[in-house]
Amino acid sequence: xxxxxxxxxxxxxxxxxxxxxxxxxxxxxxxxxxxxxxxxxxxxxxxxxxxxxxxxxxxxxxxxxxxxxxxxxxxxxxxxxxxxxxxxxxxxxxxxxxxxxxxxxxxxxxxxxxxxxxxxxxxxxxxxxxxxxxxxxxxxxxxxxxxxxxxxxxxxxxxxxxxxxxxxxxxxxxxxxxxxxxxxxxxxxxxxxxxxxxxxxxxxxxxxxxxxxxxxxxxxxxxxxxxxxxxxxxxxxxxxxxxxxxxxxxxxxxxxxxxxxxxxxxxxxxxxxxxxxxxx
Amino acid sequence: xxxxxxxxxxxxxxxxxxxxxxxxxxxxxxxxxxxxxxxxxxxxxxxxxxxxxxxxxxxxxxxxxxxxxxxxxxxxxxxxxxxxxxxxxxxxxxxxxxxxxxxxxxxxxxxxxxxxxxxxxxxxxxxxxxxxxxxxxxxxxxxxxxxxxxxxxxxxxxxxxxxxxxxxxxxxxxxxxxxxxxxxxxxxxxxxxxxxxxxxxxxxxxxxxxxxxxxxxxxxxxxxxxxxxxxxxxxxxxxxxxxxxxxxxxxxxxxxxxxxxxxxxxxxxxxxxxxxxxxxxxxxxxxxxxxxxxxxxxxxxxxxxxxxxxxxxxxxxxxxxxxxxxxxxxxxxxxxxxxxxxxxxxxxxxxxxxxxxxxxxxxxxxxxxxxxxxxxxxxxxxxxxxxxxxxxxxxxxxxxxxxxxxxxxxxxxxxxxxxxxxxxxxxxxxxxxxx
Amino acid sequence: xxxxxxxxxxxxxxxxxxxxxxxxxxxxxxxxxxxxxxxxxxxxxxxxxxxxxxxxxxxxxxxxxxxxxxxxxxxxxxxxxxxxxxxxxxxxxxxxxxxxxxxxxxxxxxxxxxxxxxxxxxxxxxxxxxxxxxxxxxxxxxxxxxxxxxxxxxxxxxxxxxxxxxxxxxxxxxxxxxxxxxxxxxxxxxxxxxxxxxxxxxxxxxxxxxxxxxxxxxxxxxxxxxxxxxxxxxxx
Numbered sequence: 001x002x003x004x005x006x007x008x009x010x011x012x013x014x015x016x017x018x019x020x021x022x023x024x025x026x027x028x029x030x031x032x033x034x035x036x037x038x039x040x041x042x043x044x045x046x047x048x049x050x051x052x053x054x055x056x057x058x059x060x061x062x063x064x065x066x067x068x069x070x071x072x073x074x075x076x077x078x079x080x081x082x083x084x085x086x087x088x089x090x091x092x093x094x095x096x097x098x099x100x101x102x103x104x105x106x107x108x109x110x111x112x113x114x115x116x117x118x119x120x121x122x123x124x125x126x127x128x129x130x131x132x133x134x135x136x137x138x139x140x141x142x143x144x145x146x147x148x149x150x151x152x153x154x155x156x157x158x159x160x161x162x163x164x165x166x167x168x169x170x171x172x173x174x175x176x177x178x179x180x181x182x183x184x185x186x187x188x189x190x191x192x193x194x195x196x197x198x199x200x201x202x203x204x205x206x207x208x209x210x211x212x213x214x215x216x217x218x219x220x221x222x223x224x225x226x227x228x229x230x231x232x233x234x235x236x237x238x239x240x241x242x243x244x245x246x247x248x249x250x251x252x253x254x255x256x257x258x259x260x261x262x263x264x265x266x267x268x269x270x271x272x273x274x275x276x277x278x279x280x
Numbered sequence: 281x282x283x284x285x286x287x288x289x290x291x292x293x294x295x296x297x298x299x300x301x302x303x304x305x306x307x308x309x310x311x312x313x314x315x316x317x318x319x320x321x322x323x324x325x326x327x328x329x330x331x332x333x334x335x336x337x338x339x340x341x342x343x344x345x346x347x348x349x350x351x352x353x354x355x356x357x358x359x360x361x362x363x364x365x366x367x368x369x370x371x372x373x374x375x376x377x378x379x380x381x382x383x384x385x386x387x388x389x390x391x392x393x394x395x396x397x398x399x400x401x402x403x404x405x406x407x408x409x410x411x412x413x414x415x416x417x418x419x420x421x422x423x424x425x426x427x428x429x430x431x432x433x434x435x436x437x438x439x440x441x442x443x444x445x446x447x448x449x450x451x452x453x454x455x456x457x458x459x460x461x462x463x464x465x466x467x468x469x470x471x472x473x474x475x476x477x478x479x480x481x482x483x484x485x486x487x488x489x490x491x492x493x494x495x496x497x498x499x500x501x502x503x504x505x506x507x508x509x510x511x512x513x514x515x516x517x518x519x520x521x522x523x524x525x526x527x528x529x530x531x532x533x534x535x536x537x538x539x540x541x542x543x544x545x546x547x548x549x550x551x552x553x554x555x556x557x558x559x560x561x562x563x564x565x566x567x568x569x570x571x572x573x574x575x576x577x578x579x580x581x582x583x584x585x586x587x588x589x590x591x592x593x594x595x596x597x598x599x600x601x602x603x604x605x606x607x608x609x610x611x612x613x614x615x616x617x618x619x620x621x622x623x624x625x626x627x628x629x630x631x632x633x634x635x636x637x638x639x640x641x642x643x644x645x646x647x648x649x650x651x652x653x654x655x656x657x658x659x660x661x662x663x664x665x666x667x668x669x670x671x672x673x674x675x676x677x678x679x680x681x682x683x684x685x686x687x688x689x690x691x692x693x694x695x696x697x698x699x700x701x702x703x704x705x706x707x708x709x710x711x712x713x714x715x
Numbered sequence: 716x717x718x719x720x721x722x723x724x725x726x727x728x729x730x731x732x733x734x735x736x737x738x739x740x741x742x743x744x745x746x747x748x749x750x751x752x753x754x755x756x757x758x759x760x761x762x763x764x765x766x767x768x769x770x771x772x773x774x775x776x777x778x779x780x781x782x783x784x785x786x787x788x789x790x791x792x793x794x795x796x797x798x799x800x801x802x803x804x805x806x807x808x809x810x811x812x813x814x815x816x817x818x819x820x821x822x823x824x825x826x827x828x829x830x831x832x833x834x835x836x837x838x839x840x841x842x843x844x845x846x847x848x849x850x851x852x853x854x855x856x857x858x859x860x861x862x863x864x865x866x867x868x869x870x871x872x873x874x875x876x877x878x879x880x881x882x883x884x885x886x887x888x889x890x891x892x893x894x895x896x897x898x899x900x901x902x903x904x905x906x907x908x909x910x911x912x913x914x915x916x917x918x919x920x921x922x923x924x925x926x927x928x929x930x931x932x933x934x935x936x937x938x939x940x941x942x943x944x945x946x947x948x949x950x951x
Contacts, residue, residue, distance in 0.1 A: 081604060086527055109607045117605035123598035125617060135616075136606040186602070193606055236795060263797050265935025275797045278723045 016049050016252050023267045024257035028056040028244075032197055032227035033078060033115075038092035040073050040082070040251075047073045050092070051253045053246060055197065060219060060228045062242030062259065064235060066279055069248040071231045075199050078229065079115035080108045096197070113140050116195035120202040122182035124174030124189070129166050132174040132185055133157060136193035152192055160188035161218050180211025187218065198222065200230040204237060216241050235275055239263045247271045334694075338687030344476035344489060345431040345439040347402065347465060349381040352424040353414065360421065369415050374407035378429065385470075386461060397458055403430040405478075405490030430478070430489050431471065435462055437680040439473060479688065483654045484670065488681020491674075493689050495656045499569055499649070499664030500638060500696065502657060506573020507637050511580040512630055518581075519588035519626075524614050543582035550579045551643030559647060566648035567663035575643045580633035587629020591622040624708040631704035635697055641668045667693045721803050729794055733803065736786040740807050740814075743779040744859040746772060747814045747821065751855060751918060754821035755848040757828030758911060759841065766832070769825030776818035783811045799932075806932040810862065813921040813928075817855065820914040820921075827907055838904050840894065844911055847883050851915045851922070854880065858922040858929075867933045871947045874926035877919050884916035 027034075031054035040048035048070040055061055055078075063071040073082070080101065082088040094101050101111055113136070124132050133153045136142075143149035153170070157163035162184040166177070174185050183203055190198060200219070204212040219241050222228060232238050238245055239259060246256040247270070255268040266272045273279050355361070357380060358372040382398055383389065389398050406429040413427075414420055430436075434454040437443050439462070443454045465471040482492030526532045554575035558564045564571050595618045603613040644650070649665050650673065657664035665673075667689060674686040721733045750772045757765035787808050790796060796804055831837055854876050861869040888909060895905045930938045930946070938946045 079605065081601065084600075084604065084610075109609055111607075112605060113607040117601075119598060119601055119605070121598050123596070123602040125599065125602065126621065135603075139606065139608055139612065189602075189606065235797065239797070264801060266798050272798050273723075276800045277725050277729065277797075279725065 012250060013046075016250055019249060019252050019254060019270070022052060022253045023255040023271075026052040026054060026253070026256050028054045028059075030057065031055060032057045032097065033229075034093075034095045034098075035074070035078075036093040036095075038074070038077065038090065038094060040070070040077060041089040041091075042085070043087040046251060048077075048251045053253060053256060055227050055229050056244075057227045058223055058225075059244060060223050060230060060242045061244045061246060062238035063229065063231045063246050063248060064233075064238045064274070065248035065254075066274065067233075068250075070251040071246075071248045072201055073251075074248070075201055075229060075231050076117075078197070078199055079112045079117055081112075081117065083108055113193050114195055115197040115199060116190035116193055118183070118186055118190055118198065118200045118203045121206050122179055122186055124177070124182050124185050126173060126175050128171045129157075129174045129177070129185060130170040133189050133192045136189060140193060142192075142194065156188040156192040157185075159191050159222070160184045161214065161221070162188060178211070180207050180214055183207060183211070183215060184218065187215075187222075191222075195226065197227045197229070200228065202231055202233060205233060212237070235263075247274060249274070334687045334690050337684055338689075338691045339684075340440050340442075341479060341681075341684040341688035342476050343440070343473045344478060345436040346428040346472055346474050347431050347435070348426060348428050348470040348472075349378065349402075350384065350424060350426050351377055351381045351410065351429075353377060353410075353420055353422065355421050358421070364418070364421075366415065369418065370411065372411070372414070374410040374414075377410065378402055378406055386464075394457060397455055398461065400432050401435045401458060401461060403432045403436075403489040404487050405485065406430055408490070428472070428474070433488050433679050433681045434458070435471075436489055438462055439471065442680055479685070483656050484652060484665070484673070485654060488677075488679045488685060491682070491685055493667070493670065493685075493692050495653060496665050496667045496670035496689070497692065497696070498657050499572075499653075500666040502569035502660055502664065503572040503576060503644075503649075503666055504634060504638060506570055506660060507576040507580055508630075508634060510573065510577040511584055511633065514577075515581050515584035515630075515633075516588050516626060519585050519592060520614055520619070522585075523589050523592040524610065524618065539582050539585055543586060546642075547579055547640055548642040548646065550575050551646030553578065554643060555646045565661050565663070567651050567653065567665070568661045569657060569664050570660040571647050572644050572649050572664075572666065573660075575647060576637040576640060579640065579643065580637050583633040583636065584626070584629050587632065588622070588626045591625025591629065592618060594625065595621045620711065623711045627704055627707050627711070631701060634700060638693070638697060638700070639668055641672055644669055667696065721800060726794075729800075732786070732790055732794070733800065736783060736790065736807060737803075739779065739783050739786065740810060741859070741863055743776060743783065743811060743814050744862065746776055746779065747818050748852070748855055748859060750776065750818055750821035751824075751848075751852055754824030754828065755844070755852070755915075757825045758831070759828075759845055759848070761828055761831040761837070763829045763832035766825035766827075766829035769822050773818050773822040776815055780811045780815040783807065799935075802932045802935060806928040809928050810925050813924045817918050817921045820918050823914050824911055827911055830907070838894070838898075838901050838908075840890070841908060841911075843887060843890070844908065844915065847880070847887060847912060847915050850876075850880055850883065851919045854919055855922045858925045861926055861929050865929060865933050867930055870926040870929040871943065874923045874930075874943055877923040880916060880919035884912050887912045 033055040035051050035053045038048060038051045039046060051070075051074060053061075053074075063075065065071050076082045077090050077094060078101075082090065090102055096111070096114065100106065125135065127135075130153055133156050134149055137149060137152045143152055154163060157166065162181055165181060166172075166185075174182065177185060183206075187198075187203075203219075204215050207215065216237065219228060219230065223243075230238075230241065242259045244256065245259045245262040247254045247262065247266070247268070249270050255262065255266060255271040257267075262271065263275060266275055354377075357376045358374065359376075360368060360372050364372070379395075379399055382402065383395070386398060389395055409429055410427070431439070434443070435458070438454050438459065443452065445452075445459065449456050462471060478490060479492050481494055482490060483495030485491040522532060522535065554571060558571045558574055559566055564574075599617050599621065600613055603617050604610075608616065644666060648663075650669050651663060651665065652673075653663050653665050655662070671686055671689045671693065674682045674689060677683075721737070722730045724730050750769050753765050753772070754769045756762060757769060787804050790804055794800070831841070854873055857869060857873040857876075860866070861873055891905045891909050891912075895902050924939075927938050930936070936946070
């Protein structure tokens, strides 16, 4: 294709500039989180170019795009997980309930309690199931006594749809569960901190289809109470679980819109190519 | 796709080629395995030879020959007055009593030379045994008692069959008349081999039958204690800082290079440093376990830092992400999750460092731990020596008793090492967790 | 207007499958087109042989429909197409339904042609169908062309012709009513003829549907039951 031939001769910046403005409505009413003109740099290399995007309450927004398109980077900016990378620099404005999260006054610890994260590989602590879920509440002092904590643990496990499977073995190590159960345990662990936003970084990429289906079902249920952003490599998954879809390409938000529209009639050629499997 | 490769003829020839090469490939694999097995069995054989030879040579050291004597502890011979004080008891002439008892056992010995030879049957340490007994119970003065007292080095050697009796008398230290006396004692059942408690209860001595390992053992324990207490916390803290908190820039790179270099510095250099800094500058006592520990800490630090960093690095980043994502601070991430998971690795590194420190001789020579020290150290500033230095000293001495004691001391050192490693394995088991 | 292609997939086999099924649709379109032609000829020339051929062709068209349906089901199951690919498959599924119906209508024309071949005293006004028939044939051809080239412009143009055909049909209907009133003995013939005109009009409707599918396929907007002029202004 023409585009690919051009890429060899142009610099990344030129290609990015040629992508033009984001297609579709980036703003929603009453956004929970909002990105405005966000640029992210790793040392000198720019990873994200001027992204505007809102994340709404009670909605799942899927971020899709080829590898290295910056979707995970943006996700990790939303709860400042990128702080651990010294060479990572974020400019632009990222807000949670209208407050700038990269403000000096914003405590990343508090932010991460409000914006939970579920990772690609299920990563339970090598501790008991109970301890895994209780860790967050204990850290933030969310429980006054043991009974309180028990309650939080059970409720979180229930919300994550795993309670019935593990209720007899809360003392068993979390690492002994199956992959899908581990991931749901990680979701329970995130919920236990009572977050307002849940970020998911390819939560099903290491799971079999049945475990994936269970997690997707869970994501759909969680939507009632949280704002959810999910990065996924599976377009079918994005189509199944999300209400809005954002397509990233080379660090730029190319198109964002209703999932229904994106998957039947995307406006941008690159989105179309990616969704129909014509990429690279 | 390459079309030629799909044609049956070339496909067939390719199979032939592969088949032709297969035999050689398998032969090579077989040879390689054989080399490996040879190496393993070779080293096992060497180890076995080493252990067997040390055990065979060292085992006799755990036996000591004792001679039964009827000793009359009369105040006159001892040179004591009535109601003697401790100082007098320490200075009393126990040798005289023993000599009298010997002469009483062999009344036919009259000549001066023969008497001297007879006295040599007993260890010079026998008098100290009597001395201790008397100090413990002064009531014994004037009484006549039967005691088992340690035999001299030559008699001991003869009883253990080390003396070659086929040699002409002139060429041996143990003469015919001495052999006759020992045989007489043997027939009267007044000479016997017993377990050598002295070896474990005494410090060093010029007399092999009186020399013990306790001083060196305690010296080693005290020195290692200081080393562990200093190097473990400092090294782990340094490793955590460098691995988890320090920014990655040229300064930390420089520090890293230096730590790696330190690990490769010859240990004697640390000894010189210890001598210059701790003894000459800070005026800490010579030969003390404290200084030894300080010097060995310097030597052990890089080893523990390097292995601790490796252990910390091997903790999967997903665990860090998980804890960070839940809102733990960096310090909480390290102490709640990373450190517990890295602990087995850190402990392994520590034990390796400690084992190195335990076997180290050179730097300790520089700070005077090679001195001849009889007393068992009881504090960190007492003069002391350590096991490897003790072995080094004994290995230099010609007496038969010291030859076997050298091997025995090596056995003690190895046992110490095995005990330390077993402890480390136990700790590892306790802390090891799967993820 | 958007550039439209269904090639260039990373999975080359997918390209082949889509091309395959698209070609089958074109073949089916060609078959149906010739059936309409033959049916109309059979009717106008009262050629029983030609009428029988149309009936035979209809079986082929039905088989085409089954084949293509199966292909589409397989593509949906195995490739899970999205966006333009998805629209292409859905368009094809719908298009072949319409083509099959067109085939049925053509067969009806042929059947009446066979019936007429065995009768005498045939009213002259059957000839009046030729004009309508030609009109419908050209519309069907243009619709199939628009599908083949994925030409939205042509699709809009062709779809607009449906109105003229409807008009012509109502003219013929009115004419037939007059005939029936004047000549009650010819009522059965008049009814037959009305059936034929009705079939031709239906073929026009199906052709119009195909045009609408092409617009949906290329533009991603459903233009059925919408005001075509407005749509056209918006999209082109």
